[in-house]
Each structure stands twice: as C-alpha cells, then as structure tokens.
Amino acid sequence: MKRKEYFSLAITMLVLLLSMLSGYVLLALVYEGNPLLVGSIGLVVVLVSCFLVVYLYKMRKLVDEDKEDESKTEK
Numbered sequence: 642m643k644r645k646e647y648f649s650l651a652i653t654m655l656v657l658l659l660s661m662l663s664g665y666v667l668l669a670l671v672y673e674g675n676p677l678l679v680g681s682i683g684l685v686v687v688l689v690s691c692f693l694v695v696y697l698y699k700m701r702k703l704v705d706e707d708k709e710d711e712s713k714t715e716k
Contacts, residue, residue: 647704654693661686 665686669679 644704644708647700650700651697654697658690658693661689 665683668682672679
C-alpha cells in the first residue's frame with residue numbers, strides 16, 4: 642500500500658467515524674425510548690471507532706515498513 646492510498650483510506654475512515662458519532666448524537670437527542678438501548682448503541686459505536694483507530698494504526702506501521710524496505714532495496 643502506498644502512502645497516497647493510506648492517506649485516502651485514513652480520510653475515508655475519519656469521515657465514517659465522524660458520521661457514526663454524529664448519527665449517535667442525533668439518535669440520543671431524538672430517541673425517547675429505552676435509555677439502555679441508546680447506551681448499547683453508543684457502546685457499539687465506541688467499539689467500532691476503537692477498531693477503526695487500531696486498524697489505521699496497524700496499517701500505518703505496514704506503510705512505514707514498506708517504505709523502509711523500498712529504501713533498502715534502492716541502495
């Protein structure tokens with residue numbers, strides 16, 4: 642994966658993360674039912690957000706390793 646592809650993936654995941662969080666906030670403001678349901682949806686949003694952040698961090702390490710490998714083979 643090239644640096645440009647990683648940057649595009651990071652922006653896409655950031656947009657996904659922000660849309661999930663804003664959707665949850667709107668749900669919490671509008672929904673007047675069971676607060677346990679809203680809390681469980683919030684927990685799912687937090688877990689997915691954490692997974693995305695960890696995934697991006699691991700992808701960043703792979704991009705850095707690929708860059709180092711390319712620089713070693715060029716020399």
